[in-house]
Structures are given as C-alpha cells and as structure tokens.
Amino acid sequence: MIVCHCNTLTDAVIRQAVDQLLDEDPHRMMTPNLVYRRLGQRGRCCGCFPTTIAIIQEQIAVYMRAHPGVDIEPPPLPQACSVDRFAKLAS
Helix, strand or coil: CEEECCCCEEHHHHHHHHHHHHHHCCCCCCCHHHHHHHCCCCCCCCCCHHHHHHHHHHHHHHHHHHCCCCCCCCCCCCCCCCHHHHHHHHC
C-alpha cells in the first residue's frame, strides 16, 4: 500500500527502514523524519505522517516480539506536521 504519495513510499519500504534503524540502535527515538531520511526522502506535505507513525509503532511491536532479549520502551507518539499549525502562522 502506498503511504506517502509525495515520495511514493509503501508501507513495506517504511517497515524495512524501521527494522534497519532498530537493528542499529533499538533505543533511538523513531520519528517519521528519521525513517524518511533513511530512505533518502523528506516529509513534504506531511499528510502521511499519522499513518507513518502508526506503522512505526506496529513495527516496533513486531521487532520486540522477534527480539525478546531487547528491552525497548515504545516511544511516545511524535507530533506530525499540521497544516492547521502552518495556517495559524500565516494569518
């Protein structure tokens, strides 16, 4: 399924990037920006960030089940970009 239409990123590609980042450091704060940078992309309209955050959370849970010796606290949900926030700045 395509998650990010601006960068044409699928959920499978995002999950793979999350796994790679967790393999490197399972204790880092996982954000959409970090995952997108791993993929050589950046958030553009950020409309996909809520779905990306959900995928990150799901993939952390999958990773924790597959690596029972790794003690990871799922990170809090980061704030995604908000069009409303930018609209307030413009007015």
